[in-house]
Amino acid sequence: MNLKSKVPSLISISPEASIALGNFTLAITEAVSEKEIYNKLAENLPKILQADRGSVTLITENKDEFEVFSLQGPEGMLSIGKYFSVDNSLAGLAVQQEKTIISKLNADRIEIDAQQLYQQDLLSIMNSPLQFSDRIIGTVNIGSYKENAYDSTSLELLTLVSTLVSNYLERQHLLEQAQIGVKQYKTYSKQLESLNHVAEELCAATNESEVFSIITRSASHIISAQRISYCVPNYKDKCFEIRSVFSENEVMKSATVDMENSALQFVLQSGSPQFFENLAVTNFTDHLILSKNGLCSGWSVPVRVKGEIVGLLNAASNVKINERAQQLGVIKMLSGIMGVTLSRVNLQEQLEHQACYDTLTGLPNRHQFNQRMELAITQDNPIPFTLLFIDLDRFKVVNDTMGHDVGDELLCRVTQRINQQIRKEDFAARHGGDEFVVLLLNKQSKAIADITSARIIKALKEPFQIDEHSIFIGASIGISYFPEHSKNSEELLKYADIAMYHAKKQGKSSFKLYSSRLSDKIHCRQKLETLLRLAVKNEELHLVFQPQINEDGVFAIEALLRWEDPELGVISADEFIPIAEESLLIEEITHWVINQSLQMIARLRLICPSVYVAVNISAKNCLYPEKLKHCILTGLNDANLPGSALELEVTENVFLQNVHNTNKLFKDLGHYGIRFAIDDFGTGYSSLTYLLNLPLNTLKIDRSFIQDIHCNKIKLGVVKGILVIAKSLSMNCLAEGVEIEAQKQCLEELGCNRFQGYYFSKPLREKDFLLYLKSDLLQKS
Template identity: 35%
Template sequence: MTPPLTNLITPGLAPDILLRQIYLNVRDFAIFTMDADGKINSWNIGAELIFGYTPEEIIGQDVGGLFTVSDESDGEHRLEMAQAGQYDRAADYRWHRRKDQSHFWADGVLTPIRDAGGEIIGYLKMLRDITERKLAQDEMRRLATIDVLTGLANRAAFDARRSEMVSLAERSGQLLLLLMVDLDQFKEVNDALGHQAGDQLLQQAARRIRAVSRESDYVARLGGDEFALLQLHVPSPSSGGVLAEKLLHELALPFVINGREVKISASIGIAVCPVDATTPDTLLKKADLALYHAKNAGRNRFHYYTEELDEVAHRKNADHNELRRVLHNGSYWMEYQPILAADGRVIAVEALLRLPGFLGQQPVEYVISLAGELGLLPELGKGVIWRACAQLRCWLDAGISGVRICINTCARELQSADYLTQLDTVLGAFQLPAEAVEVELTERDAIELERSGSQIIEHLRARGIMVALDDFGTGYSSLSYLRALPVSTIKLDKSFLRDVPSSDDANAVVKMVIKLAQDLRLNVIAEGVESAEQAVFLSDSGCGAFQGFLYTPALAVDDATTWLHQHGAGRR
């Protein structure tokens, strides 16, 4: 049993009056006691006002009920009692729970009550509600870390976060990009329109930077017209160039300040951790140097600190712009390579995309990836389909019949919502039957579609459109998928024909694949046939069709038309 509190008060102080004053009149502090097990056994008016419980409701209850649900579950009240027992006091600076389940922030202390022998027989708790002060302090701390004008992080917060993210990048092996962004012509705007207009420009620029960046990116205003962006978890350093290009585009768009259109640009410097630097200060220094380089080179551009990265990123930027120009002007074209049956008949023609200049010297996969990055893949695919089908219509009208047109595509294009509608429109426009078109995609793309649960190949086949696996055997575990993929044709990659027919091992592999395809009721086309010996071997092995330099390389449209006429296409 807890002894009377009068035993703890020095004689002569009228303890009963003092206790009555404390328990009945001290309203700003909650004062209560509990026994050694944590059961509350006294409760003052201040505790009643702060917590909302009357003495009748709370006395006899466990003190854990005054803590938040989380803290009670974690046993924080028991830990506090243990600390008070060990150190004769325990500070209480945490959220607490009222009767109505609302929370308040408390500042208090718990002290043990001991008997004459020093044994703990209870505890005395005193605390007060300082929620308003706590929230005010939190707001002050928040304001200390943000730039009041733009709402972004400020320089102090950026310096602290930069150190944290460099350490995280080092521990996790992730790349960390630092982009320093400086607004060009900002001083001119300030001088011409005044500081208020300059402030509006900074606010709008901050919103654009935040909108372009990822939610996980850390964006700060360092002061004046300088901003910084930290980006973690990027696939490669060149991601910085892609983001910088977007920022330059957005910041070059007109700003409207007080009803007046204002145009500026930006310069961006990029440094990569750990490629360029492994410490926070060095990373910042190198990004600053890259920014200086961008401004000296004429502004409205970005530069990497590393010259090699700079060259790669700018090459891709130039390629993006070139592809946009090519598609806008329609300055790409198609070449055509015939496919022949074993008896020499022309059964199909593959349409191959060709582009001018530097892009035309790159693998078509690179061009497709550029189009995907720019969101232009549907536009490019639509153009290829229209041109190829238009040419087939011309050949049919010229008496070249009995051939189908083979059109290359990829998983991303096939996953477009309107792909089938677009294909139906083209077939209708040129009055082509579905069997006149064969869609070719690589094994990798076909497997990607199958794994994603896409039904596009089934829909194509249901329409009567043939589907071929291009470059079959180039290393994507195709054999295990052949049974599941609803394709009609496989095109043996030219790598299969290396050392055929001179190598018994190479011959055995080709025969095995052709036999497997036959068992699965698939057509087989051999790509890259360059010699008569290869053609004879493939024919004897059961291969049904051939394509390659032995017959003809890909031809411009007029040459292809002449070739088809000369080789009897359309005559049976």
């Protein structure tokens, strides 16, 4: 079986792996022996695949043992020169199955190499068959100290490395054959020396055109030929495309030759080298044309890559050839070297493409974009340009809820729409994830930046129809100018990113031009984030508690987070909570708040057994439902409390962003008796269908509707409608922000009998709240 046919044409790998693979390719290009190739392979494997151990094992002549031939990493029992059985080994299993395999190591493995590598603390290995010609000669092996270190991408990359090594082994073998030929045919030493020079020159070729040119130019000097050509078959158009010609005249230098009744077609069908002694006596149309132009004899030899004929190398002479067998042997060697070189060049071109282009969208990647922007900046007399930094809105929601396949297709559709809104001279690239960048490259770029940004936003707001889904997203765009904002590419990207961040903050689906004022805001935010991290670490945050009141007095309390910084003083929760969410501190803070609140309510229940505590959780917490669930249940258990002692408050936007996760989390926690409340009800943008599907207990009417309710008919009507909704769904309704008696009376007349606000009590520290509660209980008694 030809293992090379199993290698995919494109592999999604990191830029670091691409660079390491490129360096490895260069290293084995310079290798002068098979041993050096194996040593370079073992040396570079850990860099390409982030492995802790890399080795090459070769099958011995009796075919029942492996020899460790090259090694990089810990030696242990399988050091260089050691032997182990082909049978009962993971390396042998890869040879038997003729494919790369991934294995997990543990104490129960019975394979001899698995046992010895596990003793060295390796937990994951991959073994890939190493092929030479049509037989497997050994394996390429890597190992890691990490569990589950390798996946399908790692497997494909190791298979690619094995294939690349196989190609170079064949090239080395052909070079060695050429050298042997020099010794065997001393009378043709000059000819074979030239052939060796060609092979060496081909080692430096970086693309197909160079390969074609070197072969056709050099072949005419090696053999007695006045015309050398290389043709590739075009089956669709039923012709041969002439890719390269070296000729003393202009005969048949046209781009194509018809397949029908041609010698080229005959050689292609035969699949073997052919010598044509007299071109004038054949019936092939291409030979008759050559003959009329003074050429007498000719050869045609198939060029193969991975066993498949990819083209024909042809030679023609104006004299009769006496040493035709010898000449045919030389051109056959040329075609063999050419095939190996083409295979190597194709692999290198694929790697170079992967290093510069995004494999999903086909756009230039971040690396190429940075190079293009640097070129625009450093060229002589640089022209001003504009940078657009595009970040998709709601892409993560789509990716999480509809799956990565839909997400990938969406990114491809987004690419198409962006390209449709920019000009040919502009340069678009995928910056990573759901971020794209565009260079507007001309003197008018500033004038059209707003127009182009608006067009992109408008195009991306239109629904995307993928499978049965109609998907709505948007985009936020930040804009920076060269050279107005900076002459440094990294700074231009940073400034456009800052502007994009503010565009997203001001309502998404908008664009914003960078200004130094935006950087000041970012610096202020970064300072707050640093101080917040220190506050969490130094336990500077604290809780206050505000009572929730009904006709019987205090029935619940809400835990509210406060931060008083030694330098900046009291910092509003509206200011630091969004920072906590963006910096991922929110998870640690929420867990602390839950634990502290439950400990507080446990103490409070010694005085008032039925009271419970309400704690706010954010949309970010719901991204990790299992962690949140574990924290809540552990906190209840540590405080020796039932689930009914806790109420979780969320805003409507939680359901907009995390429908599936939140739905499952609430239903799971509802089984423990935990209550749920919608905070700031009426201010969100999500569908009301979540009210029907989730185990909600309370709607908290936002304070904006309570203000002036006693003298504002519109607000009165809104609140009345909310109360009707709550009653129809058997939910409680609590009014937030009650500050005066008139508001309370108005709400009571509407049928609302649960309140929270400064009219009853401001948020209090635990000690003060205990005094307040005792006073409330005394009044009741």
